[in-house]
Amino acid sequence: MPVAARRAGVVVVGGGLAGAMAAAHLARAGVPVVVCEQSVRPQPRVCGEFLSFEGAALLRDIGIDLPAAAPAIATVAVHGPHRTLVSRLPGGNVGVSRLWLDEALRQRAGELGASIHRGVTVQRIMPRPGSGALVQTSDGDWDAEAVVVATGKRDLRGVAARERVSDVVGVQLHVSVTPEVRVRLQGRVELWVGEGASGGAALVDGTTLNVSCVIAPAVARDPGLVASHLMPALMRRHTAAARVLAGIDWPETRMTAVAPVPYGYVRPEAPGPGIFCVGDQLAVIPSLTGDGMTIALASGREAGRLLASGWGKGWASARRDAGAAGGHWEADPGRAMRLAEASRQSHECMAQAFRRQLRVAVWLQRLFAQPRVLEGLLRAGVWLPPVVPLLMRATRVPHGLRAREARRAPAGSGRTIVP
Numbered sequence: 001m002p003v004a005a006r007r008a009g010v011v012v013v014g015g016g017l018a019g020a021m022a023a024a025h026l027a028r029a030g031v032p033v034v035v036c037e038q039s040v041r042p043q044p045r046v047c048g049e050f051l052s053f054e055g056a057a058l059l060r061d062i063g064i065d066l067p068a069a070a071p072a073i074a075t076v077a078v079h080g081p082h083r084t085l086v087s088r089l090p091g092g093n094v095g096v097s098r099l100w101l102d103e104a105l106r107q108r109a110g111e112l113g114a115s116i117h118r119g120v121t122v123q124r125i126m127p128r129p130g131s132g133a134l135v136q137t138s139d140g141d142w143d144a145e146a147v148v149v150a151t152g153k154r155d156l157r158g159v160a161a162r163e164r165v166s167d168v169v170g171v172q173l174h175v176s177v178t179p180e181v182r183v184r185l186q187g188r189v190e191l192w193v194g195e196g197a198s199g200g201a202a203l204v205d206g207t208t209l210n211v212s213c214v215i216a217p218a219v220a221r222d223p224g225l226v227a228s229h230l231m232p233a234l235m236r237r238h239t240a241a242a243r244v245l246a247g248i249d250w251p252e253t254r255m256t257a258v259a260p261v262p263y264g265y266v267r268p269e270a271p272g273p274g275i276f277c278v279g280d281q282l283a284v285i286p287s288l289t290g291d292g293m294t295i296a297l298a299s300g301r302e303a304g305r306l307l308a309s310g311w312g313k314g315w316a317s318a319r320r321d322a323g324a325a326g327g328h329w330e331a332d333p334g335r336a337m338r339l340a341e342a343s344r345q346s347h348e349c350m351a352q353a354f355r356r357q358l359r360v361a362v363w364l365q366r367l368f369a370q371p372r373v374l375e376g377l378l379r380a381g382v383w384l385p386p387v388v389p390l391l392m393r394a395t396r397v398p399h400g401l402r403a404r405e406a407r408r409a410p411a412g413s414g415r416t417i418v419p
């Protein structure tokens with residue numbers, strides 16, 4: 001006999017950075033919220049693990065302090081085939097492991113009153129005509145008044161798939177490094193750029209280096225995804241990668257991989273009334289900017305804020321019952337209309353806010369993929385120091401979506417240094 005769907009205020013699909021951030025803000029505002037996260041324990045993510053100062057401020061705003069061991073990152077080094085440009089970054093950027101960060105954010109959302117369901121995969125959502133959706137999961141169904149879609153690179157049935165604008169594969173690995181390598185990479189995020197592959201490296205604690213790359217499928221096909229095969233093959237192809245990654249002992253471990261990565265995508269409209277997309281489901285910025293995590297956090301926070309204002313009355317009783325997952329909250333005949341309007345507004349505002357930032361980042365990514373143009377740009381960066389700070393500033397999350405403390409800080413105000 002079919003089991004009736006449980007009632008939920010808001011269901012958040014995916015408890016990564018964007019989903020957990022939305023849930024934390026909703027729970028803090030007293031809205032009853034259930035998070036369905038498919039993983040049971042911390043999982044590695046394909047990410048460079050460079051967290052910008054704007055992202056760190058958004059985390060502090062919700063009550064998360066980064067670990068004292070998270071290394072500060074004061075400079076960025078961009079390596080072309082023959083030339084390297086080093087530029088100072090504004091203070092407050094860090095290297096931080098996603099194994100720690102995603103877990104800390106989920107825990108914070110739980111402390112604030114969100115009901116976190118681990119090991120639950122959402123199979124599809126079926127939008128309702130007024131607001132919200134029937135959410136079908138591996139652990140039964142939820143009848144939700146609103147839904148936040150935060151599944152990252154994975155598309156979800158019931159939500160239109162994003163256009164496949166690029167076919168690249170993203171890979172990532174944590175690797176232990178010797179003290180000599182550590183000293184060389186201390187305080188910097190290293191980016192190497194080349195045809196068919198590019199990548200980044202940053203320390204995330206005292207001994208661990210995070211390495212992430214974006215590779216054309218044809219380049220990955222032959223060596224495969226085992227680090228001891230793939231990384232030496234990339235270093236043979238790219239002199240810049242060989243310079244950055246020299247002295248690393250690559251393990252016989254398969255790298256974490258994700259594909260495709262739809263760089264440049266922005267979702268302009270909500271997939272249904274009362275349905276909010278956040279993080280990579282809303283906007284996917286080329287990784288070289290190191291701003292994807294901040295976009296995920298900022299969009300989770302903004303969707304949470306708009307959704308909470310649409311939720312309206314009944315907050316006090318919702319707060320009391322939030323621990324009961326489904327909860328009991330006051331009926332409100334105008335709520336469906338307000339939530340539908342909030343989801344429309346959320347997509348309109350955020351698509352507009354992120355579009356220019358993504359356009360500049362995609363344009364830069366295309367230029368950087370051509371070795372001759374890249375060498376020219378690196379040379380120009382040396383002679384015209386303001387170029388790098390200007391480009392950096394144009395690829396940061398817009399001021400209006402930042403935490404208050406990061407609004408006045410001048411992104412990319414650093415000086416260019418010739419190494």
Ligand SMILES: Cc1cc2nc3c(=O)[nH]c(=O)nc-3n(C[C@H](O)[C@H](O)[C@H](O)COP(=O)(O)OP(=O)(O)OC[C@H]3O[C@@H](n4cnc5c(N)ncnc54)[C@H](O)[C@@H]3O)c2cc1C
Pocket residue numbers: 013014015016017018019036037038039045046047048049050051052120121122123150151152153154156170171212213214261278279280281287289290291292293294296
């Ligand atoms: C190569 C590469 C390097 C990058 N480097 C950086 C960097 O240095 N700095 C930076 O700021 N950004 C970087 N990014 C971008 C950043 O990693 C992403 O933008 C960010 O992780 C997006 O967060 P999210 O919450 O949207 O998705 P995710 O972090 O992917 O979270 C999605 C969550 O949803 C869960 N989920 C998925 N499907 C389901 C389902 N059906 N049911 C239940 N749960 C589900 C997953 O388990 C996961 O926990 C990089 C990206 C790439 C590809």
